[in-house]
Amino acid sequence: MKKKIRIVLTGGHAGTTALATIEELLRRTDKFEWEIYWIGPDKALEGSRIPSLESKVFPKLGVFFHPIIAGRLQRNFTIWTIPSLMKVPIAFFHAVYHIFKIKPKVILSFGGYASLPIVIIGFLYRIPIVVHEQTAAAGLANRMSALFAKKIALARRSSLDFFPNIKTVVVGNPVLSQVLEVSPKKNISSPPVLFVTGGSRGSSRINKTLDKILESILEVFVVIHLTGENDFEYFSERKKHLAPNINSRYEVRDFVDPMQIDNIYRMSDIIIGRSGANTISEINIVGRPAVLIPISWVQHNEQLKNAKILEKSGLALIIEEKDMNPDKLFKKILFCLKSWKDMANKGDADISNLDKKASEKLVDIVLEILKK
CATH class of the missing domain: 3.40.50.2000 (Glycogen Phosphorylase B;)
Incomplete structure (x- = not known):
């Protein structure tokens, strides 16, 4: 027994x-x-x-x-x-x-x-x-x-x-087995898929910035937007008023079960998100180019330090919160699109092997x- x-x-x-x-x-x-x-x-x-x-x-x-x-x-x-x-x-x-x-x-x-x-x-x-x-x-x-x-x-x-x-x-940093099974992408989707996340609780700052350029982004991308529960109702209503040609390109979610996040990573070509430890570990392993917006008020500026790991490897770009605006975010996303082949799967191999x-x-x- x-x-x-x-x-x-x-x-x-x-x-x-x-x-x-x-x-x-x-x-x-x-x-x-x-x-x-x-x-x-x-x-x-x-x-x-x-x-x-x-x-x-x-x-x-x-x-x-x-x-x-x-x-x-x-x-x-x-x-x-x-x-x-x-x-x-x-x-x-x-x-x-x-x-x-x-x-x-x-x-x-x-x-x-x-x-x-x-x-x-x-x-x-x-x-x-x-x-x-x-x-x-x-x-x-x-x-x-x-x-x-x-x-x-x-x-x-x-x-x-x-x-x-x-x-x-x-x-x-322990990573879910489902995420470890996500294969690297060799080619970008057509149209490309942009995954926007502020983590399980969402990010009001990212959401507000995205809101101002949403139509422009949807002309280029399919967008999966993890809003968090606070902003979900607003963006669900926002989707209803989008033009028919871009409405179908926009998927709004308030929450994603972590046991199913691997399915979103598989679909994604580019990721926008914060740079908490878990986010960095997962992006590093799945190898999707990313635009990272570190939370500025965390102790020891740890999110910026996390983000710099992927910036150094070539997998991510960083926008510091104090510098973020709709125009800058849009330009960084388009840069990732243009440079996708050069950036994809450029994570830190040592950290990836450690986390696995x-x-x-x-x-x-x-x-x-x-x-x-």
């Missing part, structure tokens, strides 16, 4: 990184029967009613989802700043409740404000902690969590400066911790 192991995964917005790791855990059932729990926010954004990706997708894989009420230190004062601060002590009581109830054998944290209370309480319960840092820098929550971790797994070597070498190892094995290496670390 297989031994049942309870594992808690936690994070603020780990998304497909955690999902790829869950996939690998479910493949490793030769010795253990995994009972997987996810503890994290049930809403995509502070003050939002939009469900988090994890709350929508993880239960479909048999993962027990437990929401946590967690607050964060916000860089800009908003109407949600004080309520968010008031949630900080609540998060620790909530963490005690979850950890005491679940009694996991190990905790795997992917960072983010919601993960820190789980890590600290887990440490106090003497549960071994593994931390995975996804970015090219290091998030504040993970730098603090590192104090309590048995092992720290990094996606990029550039993060080594932020963590103690004695318990740190570079494993790469990342979920295996991360689960190996978890299994090694469990042996001790």
Whole structure:
């Protein structure tokens, strides 16, 4: 009879990184029967009613989802700043409740404000902690969590400066097996397909910029637009008023199940998006030319650092948020179209090879911790 192991995964917005790791855990059932729990926010954004990706997708894989009420230190004062601060002590009581109830054998944290209370309480319960840092820098929550971790797994070597070498190892950034199966494109589609995404939550800034040049883009491209739930209604209505000759070229989606994102990558020729760790890993592997617009306010400017990896390889162009306008975005898209043959499949091979094995290496670390 297989031994049942309870594992808690936690994070603020780990998304497909955690999902790829869950996939690998479910493949490793030769010795253990995994009972997987996810503890994290049930809403995509502070003050939002939009469900988090994890709350929508993880239960479909048999993962027990437990929401946590967690607050964060916000860089800009908003109407949600004080309520968010008031949630900080609540998060620790909530963490005690979850950890005491679940009694996991190990905790795997992917960072983010919601993960820190789980890590600290887990440490106090003497549960071994593994931390995975996804970015090219290091998030504040993970730098603090590192104090309590048995092992720290990094996606990029550039993060080594932020963590103690004695318990740190570079494993790469886990990528979904479906994405790994997407073949390189040798020829561009006719008409070419443009995939516009702001991630699972969408990007209002990208959406607003695209809105002003949408008709011009649709004269050239078929567009798959992942708007996020906030802007979905507006762009759905916008589609209804497009001229018949371009209306059929425009597909609007509020959300794409990560387990099906590979189908969109297969269709896509050019991608517009942010440059979070997961986005960079996936674009690098599928080899589609991209226009990247890094979020400017993230810590250590980590999204710009992520984007520069693909700019250096020749796979992507960068528009910094402060410089973005409709004209510049349109010109960058057309440049990718004109230079498609030169840019396609020019990702960073070393990072691609690292990421392809990342979920295996991360689960190996978890299994090694469990042996001790």
